[in-house]
Amino acid sequence: MSDAALPSAAAQPPAAPAKEETPFRRFVRSFVEDRLALFGLALFILIVLLAIAAPLIAPQNPYDLASVDVMDSRQPPGSVSGEGFTMWLGSDGVGRDLLSGILYGLRISLMVGAFSGILAASIGAAIGLIAAYAGGRTENAIMRLVDLQLSLPSVLVALILVAGLGKGVDKIIIALVMVQWAYYARTVRGSALVERRKEYVEAAQSLGLSHARTVFRHILPNCLAPVIVIVTVQTAHAISLEATLSFLGVGLPQTEPSLGVLIANGFQYMLSGSYWISVFPGFALLMTIVSINLVGDRLRDVLNPRLEK
Amino acid sequence: MLAFVLRRLAQAFFVIAAMLVIVFFGVNVVGDPIYMLISPEMDQQQIAETARALGLDRPIWEQFLVFLKNAAQGDLGRSFVHGESAIKLILSRMPATLELAFVALVLAVVIGLPLGLYAGLKPESRLSRFIMAVSILGFSLPTFWVGLMLILTFAVSLGWLPATGRGPTVSIFGLDTSLLSLKGWQHVALPAFNLALLKISLVIRLARAGAREAALMDYVKFARAKGLSQSRIIGVHILKNIMIPIVTVLGLEFGSLVAFSVVTETIFAWPGMGRLLLEAITRLDRPVIVAYVMVVVVLFVTINLLVDLIYSALDPRVRLTEATS
Numbered sequence: 001m002s003d004a005a006l007p008s009a010a011a012q013p014p015a016a017p018a019k020e021e022t023p024f025r026r027f028v029r030s031f032v033e034d035r036l037a038l039f040g041l042a043l044f045i046l047i048v049l050l051a052i053a054a055p056l057i058a059p060q061n062p063y064d065l066a067s068v069d070v071m072d073s074r075q076p077p078g079s080v081s082g083e084g085f086t087m088w089l090g091s092d093g094v095g096r097d098l099l100s101g102i103l104y105g106l107r108i109s110l111m112v113g114a115f116s117g118i119l120a121a122s123i124g125a126a127i128g129l130i131a132a133y134a135g136g137r138t139e140n141a142i143m144r145l146v147d148l149q150l151s152l153p154s155v156l157v158a159l160i161l162v163a164g165l166g167k168g169v170d171k172i173i174i175a176l177v178m179v180q181w182a183y184y185a186r187t188v189r190g191s192a193l194v195e196r197r198k199e200y201v202e203a204a205q206s207l208g209l210s211h212a213r214t215v216f217r218h219i220l221p222n223c224l225a226p227v228i229v230i231v232t233v234q235t236a237h238a239i240s241l242e243a244t245l246s247f248l249g250v251g252l253p254q255t256e257p258s259l260g261v262l263i264a265n266g267f268q269y270m271l272s273g274s275y276w277i278s279v280f281p282g283f284a285l286l287m288t289i290v291s292i293n294l295v296g297d298r299l300r301d302v303l304n305p306r307l308e309k
Numbered sequence: 310m311l312a313f314v315l316r317r318l319a320q321a322f323f324v325i326a327a328m329l330v331i332v333f334f335g336v337n338v339v340g341d342p343i344y345m346l347i348s349p350e351m352d353q354q355q356i357a358e359t360a361r362a363l364g365l366d367r368p369i370w371e372q373f374l375v376f377l378k379n380a381a382q383g384d385l386g387r388s389f390v391h392g393e394s395a396i397k398l399i400l401s402r403m404p405a406t407l408e409l410a411f412v413a414l415v416l417a418v419v420i421g422l423p424l425g426l427y428a429g430l431k432p433e434s435r436l437s438r439f440i441m442a443v444s445i446l447g448f449s450l451p452t453f454w455v456g457l458m459l460i461l462t463f464a465v466s467l468g469w470l471p472a473t474g475r476g477p478t479v480s481i482f483g484l485d486t487s488l489l490s491l492k493g494w495q496h497v498a499l500p501a502f503n504l505a506l507l508k509i510s511l512v513i514r515l516a517r518a519g520a521r522e523a524a525l526m527d528y529v530k531f532a533r534a535k536g537l538s539q540s541r542i543i544g545v546h547i548l549k550n551i552m553i554p555i556v557t558v559l560g561l562e563f564g565s566l567v568a569f570s571v572v573t574e575t576i577f578a579w580p581g582m583g584r585l586l587l588e589a590i591t592r593l594d595r596p597v598i599v600a601y602v603m604v605v606v607v608l609f610v611t612i613n614l615l616v617d618l619i620y621s622a623l624d625p626r627v628r629l630t631e632a633t634s
Binding site: 148151152153155156159160161162163164236240243244247248249250263267270271275278279282285286289290293297 | 324327332335336445446448449450451452453454457458460461464465472564565568569571572575576586587590591598602605606609613
């Protein structure tokens with residue numbers, strides 16, 4: 001397991017002596033102080049590598065109907081398939097190798113999480129910046145909308161959105177972005193309000209720089225630290241939310257089997273004892289979410305100026 | 310104070326009105342529910358008749374005006390699938406959901422509070438670290454998967470508790486409850502614990518933070534100097550002071566418990582309004598979706614309003630800063 005993880009962890013710049021410490025080095029040094037967070041990072045990198053390499057390492061292509069045999073359905077972990085390879089995690093209701101299913105499912109879950117996270121962060125940050133810089137009525141209107149949305153639980157908002165949008169990867173990503181953007185807008189507005197009053201902004205304005213350049217080139221970079229923390233936490237949340245929606249049957253369709261779809265498929269067999277179809281994709285989901293949260297937790301401690309010694 | 314109350318009431322009303330518009334148009338612009346309701350043998354004329362009977366042939370803004378007029382009279386439309394009044398349908402399933410959410414809330418306090426107190430008073434002990442690690446896990450675990458694991462462990466493997474459904478109900482004061490029989494408790498145990506999991510983690514964190522702060526206060530030192538017993542200091546002096554934020558947060562979280570019950574009710578086949586919502590979504594039963602959202606939004610807005618008003622009554626600074634901003 002640590003084969004793939006070790007080189008990546010070692011690739012981090014080593015803890016440099018305090019002589020000429022750049023902010024980035026200081027950041028890396030205090031991040032690696034926490035073993036648990038380092039473990040989380042290694043685990044996450046491993047999961048991403050496994051997902052990327054899925055077509056190369058998976059024993060079977062679960063999309064290829066020709067390679068799937070119904071005779072293999074609901075085989076317990078460790079049994080041998082009709083084609084002769086060992087199904088270490090068993091097979092699902094239609095005879096697909098579960099390990100292959102999980103590897104391919106990880107790709108979809110991670111992709112949905114990453115896309116929605118990046119989109120929500122960009123859109124939310126832009127809206128938050130505009131609110132802080134414009135002030136007045138624009139700011140009021142935007143922040144009211146943010147308050148309204150944050151007062152409703154995300155599961156409910158997402159459910160209503162997919163009820164309107166329908167199934168499909170693109171629609172789920174839209175729903176997840178609409179659920180998440182408000183967190184970024186609120187946070188970025190908070191830090192942009194502080195930055196706005198600083199002298200470098202005044203300097204930029206008196207140099208005659210355009211509003212767009214002042215906001216995105218000068219204010220934005222100084223508001224990014226909290227955004228990075230929220231990206232990690234919210235991406236984990238998005239992955240979990242997508243799995244929940246897919247499990248409920250309103251998320252991704254059967255043709256895009258994310259981890260949530262796999263778990264949902266196994267649910268019907270669980271009461272009759274074929275536990276592995278739901279349990280193993282669930283473990284993969286759990287590992288993904290926990291690894292991201294471990295990293296995010298440490299990032300929050302490291303990047304929080306109030307906790308600096 | 311009156312001005313504050315009026316402004317808050319106006320805000321609450323505005324939020325409900327805004328949600329009414331957003332939800333109606335959000336739900337009605339997509340998909341055509343008529344194709345879910347007709348049988349394949351129907352000819353064009355019959356389809357058109359069905360559409361007319363349900364008012365689906367009129368332009369959307371006209372549908373909205375009719376909807377608004379009826380909504381003002383407390384009627385949010387008829388379910389396409391069940392043929393009953395949507396709001397009645399929701400309200401008839403509501404007691405089951407409220408019962409589940411209530412038991413979950415009690416569980417969150419009963420389990421979370423002692424663990425959080427312990428972790429706050431003995432922050433260095435091994436058990437405290439373990440409790441905090443578990444509470445991080447509680448935040449990370451997807452609710453639906455924990456539900457599956459609970460069924461697998463306690464219903465399939467051990468056979469101790471039933472996997473699905475609600476126990477027999479008894480009606481008292483017009484409210485149906487299953488909490489008066491042992492069988493009812495056996496049925497509610499797993500779903501309520503599943504629903505409570507997130508809130509248990511939350512209570513642990515709140516109680517720990519509160520206890521750590523309170524333990525350093527002068528009144529605790531003084532109580533100790535007076536020679537009071539440890540249990541009295543914790544039970545009376547510390548507990549009383551940390552309960553204020555916990556009760557507030559939990560009051561606000563009750564609405565989110567009701568919303569999250571969609572997931573739990575589906576897994577445990579609990580006959581509440583969350584399951585009704587999910588059925589309505591898969592069958593495009595618009596009136597039920599709209600009615601569900603409106604009921605939950607009204608519930609949310611009412612809870613928030615009450616918390617705000619109680620807070621401002623207790624702490625004048627809240628309404629003073631509102632007035633100046």
